[in-house]
Amino acid sequence: MTTGLPLLRLPYLVLMPVLEQMEFKERISLSILSKRARMFVKLLKMECEHINLKLEHDRIEMKLFFDNCRGFEIRTVKVFMYIDKYQRHNYHYDMSFSCCPGRLPPMDYVLPIMDVTHCKSIKQLTIAEVPQWDTLPLLAKLPKIDEVIVSSGWRFYTLSYEDSLEKEKQLLVILRTVLPVSSAVNFSHRFQNPNHLQEILKWNLDSLVLKQHPYKRFKTFSLNDLLVTNANALELHDVTLNVKDLNRFFKLWMKKMCNP
Template sequence: MSSKAEYLNRPPQALTFPSPPAVVTSNFPLFKLPDKARRHVIKSMNCDEILFLSLLSEKLKETVTSLNLKSRLVSITITQEIQICILVKHFLADLQFSSSRSLSSMDEMWLVFGKKWRRTNYWISKGLSIKTWFEHIKEIFHFSKIDLWFGEDSITHDMNEIRDTFNSCHEIRISNNSGSEAHVMSILKTFPTAKLMLYGDLFENGEPPSEVFIQNYDELTIEPRLASASTITLEDLLIMNSRNIEVSELSIHEKDVNRFIKHWMKGSNPRMERICINFQDYRTIDIDLVLRNLNYEEGPADRKRYFKDNSNSYYPVETICGGIDIWRRDGTLATITIRENSAKLNMFVWHPHCVTDRR
């Protein structure tokens, strides 16, 4: 029986196509082509066609897997429901699972496909669990790192089951209404990660505990709910041990930023490569207070240098124009940038691995 015949004779409730992939309806003799030619044709197909073929048989799954197609992004959103978003080439596959308390249960799933952010097709699937789908796409699209976003009502899921299913976590985002503070801390302890983003009022006293600040993250972002002042203090900033730090809605004074810079010049925050500070209510920064009693040099506005952000795979190089140069006591250079009438301060530390000569 041919692969197309296998599809046409499979139980109709297993996979429903409101708009079938072209490979289903086309008369093109794909399965009669020599192996090399068939592989070339499959590699040029849309994402939904490739995924469809990988489900037809183990042989076709092996063929698709051998093409070494790699996902550029895998993001999993966990609320009361679970959503898996995969970016392959210019195609987006969005797996939307109905509510379930177990990732091994056979849920109904909508799989939406898009190209350049326009929907091109969708499927309805029954009879396969979230865990089965995830293992399948992981195998054929060759990814090892995933981003997890815990949102509203994520507390309804078993965190150990989430961990066992979606392993190799690279980035975690936790947003408001995800659950109690105990739930948030459970997430942090269950999922080791390189990047952590905290959004909203997640903690009873308004800020994460010190055990979060001292972790060796590649990136730490803390952003309270809009119009809510952050309670992060100078002391909190000084114990942060992440490479890239971004904190928003800070209510601290410029003199605290000045003291932070002085501590850095004396040796604090040795891992830091970049820090971005956003003041509360878009308050314009008084640069004179920030720089008071510091030894610095102001660079010409037309000077361009290129900073390599080692934690950002999408925009790895940033152009730094002008800026104010300061030096650590060991000779390490850093550049402070503040746009005129801005509430944002950036500080870039020019470690050897952060310096590049190209955009």
């Protein structure tokens, strides 16, 4: 019968060389076990270039990009955090955690991993699908987010109109939560309720991008939509825009009769 090695009980001068020989994935796995483990792993200076987060129906996907790998061939690490008790397996997954009795909820691993990799911001937060669990406590704690992407992976064409509206309401709550730390939003989703789009257009954003949904095109972007838009930069991709309305908008803009 063998006993486990009490790793964290090793003297500091012995422990640190052992941690330095670990792979990136092993270090990250060790760091989430306890605050004391994270304290030692953090001393290894695993500086992450940037991090991308992706919210889906039953999981959070976290992708870490490393610039200085210090001899390691690995450049990226993917961490998948599932909300159910069943561990998912895929040969392309670098790391995965699932919700088990007595363990932290998977979303609670995001901030410790950011801390141990010395990453202060999120480059991209992708909402691939409105999660089925409450992500607001996590999103409220996230630091600066460079860009929020609402992807075209939503399967609204399989939902009823009422269910689609409910999903959109949940999406707006998520966006309101992250808006204070992000000012760039990229959409490839057609809103069922035009009032939901109007609300987003009124937000004070640095950048707003609207793209064609693969299954449904945006409705005509009207003069009123242009007039209420507060984003400093607005990009419309494959969105129907009436030329007459566009000319009227430019005339009002030149006369300083609309938002400059």
